[in-house]
Amino acid sequence: IKEYGEDRAGLMHLILYGLKGMAAYTDHAQILGQEDDNVYAFFHETLNFLTKGQFTIDELLKTALKCGEINIRIMELLDKANTGAYGHPVPTIVPITAKKGKAIVVSGHDLKDLAELLKQTEGKGINIYTHGEMLPTHAYPELKKYPHFIGNYGGAWQDQQKEFDAFPGAILMTTNCIQKPKESYKNRIFTSGLVAWPGVTHISDRNFTPVIEAALSAPGFPEDEPEKTIMVGFGHNAVMGVADQVINAVKSGAIRHFFLIGGCDGAKTGRNYYTQFAQMVPHDSVILTLACGKYRFNKLDFGNIGGIPRLLDIGQCNDAYSAIQIAVALANAFNTDVNSLPLSFILSWYEQKAVCILLTLLHLGIKNMRLGPSLPAFVTPAALKVLQDNYNLMTITTPEADLKAILG
Structure with missing residues (x-):
């Protein structure tokens, strides 16, 4: 901070956190035999860039968004690795x-x-x-x-x-x-x-x-517990399989809105926001979820809309790739862009993988996302202002106020 000032130091941390998350995904993909030399080259280039010491805020932001772009390729590799080895997830x-x-x-x-x-x-x-x-x-x-x-x-x-x-x-x-x-x-x-x-x-x-x-x-479990179940497996391949059903439900008005509620979970107070938000989502809306943030509400019964479950569990945090594929496919089906869809992103963050996913969503130009329970310390007021001006990135407030702002 002394050397670069708070804003530039904050953006450097944003890039470093992004790289750490990307490295984790790259490692998982590599274990299953999926690699790309361009990804490794980007790590070298970016770390080299950060050692230069002479950069503007604009250059740092551009590099952060480039992290988001390369992370799409990494998540694609990991998706290919997982599905290539173990098949496409099924509900x-x-x-x-x-x-x-x-x-x-x-x-x-x-x-x-x-x-x-x-x-x-x-x-x-x-x-x-x-x-x-x-x-x-x-x-x-x-x-x-x-x-x-x-x-x-x-x-x-x-x-x-x-x-x-x-x-x-x-x-x-x-x-x-x-x-x-x-x-x-x-x-x-x-x-x-x-x-x-x-x-x-x-x-x-x-x-x-x-x-x-x-x-x-070890003793093991002494008896069967009364069975309770949840559903998983709604990756892009599974959702694309019922795409016509989903599109028709949107056109008929049976589905009014989609909410992607997910990200990292943590112990910090304020995370019950995500439980309350999910419970308040109207019955004509579908919730997509991923990563461990889902545990805030995934054991609740949300029912279905015309046979489509109202809660669709897309997968792990890296399955944000699936969420992006689903959003792009919906946008194509309605001849529009992702920002024009009845789709809202309500994200929770905790560590580096959530940071590189956020950078990916920003790289894709996705606007009006809500992030919580609080912002990373390295997102300084000046950096936040740039993200707000360009992407209307917001912090969460209360479930009631945020739902009202989204749905009117």
């Missing part, structure tokens, strides 16, 4: 209650680690549950084919200490989102990928024998 009913028996819960973001664990636990009498951002994996055909892949346990990352403490089995934490493990489960939590913790066993070669042994020696 799937997922139990969110426990079944009697030994258990392993998998959290984080790594599909390959989950796939390997499912293979290695076949026929061993262990049920596999997802947690956090792994929930959408139940929709991938090559993962859902395993009969012992039976449901989702718990909610978003910030509740893990309480939830893992109560989980009567082994825990596998794949890349990202670990909190300091409590002593009560430190000997039955394992890490893999780019996540680790001092004193916790790290599995570097996807040989999950220690996890399996820990699960077999």
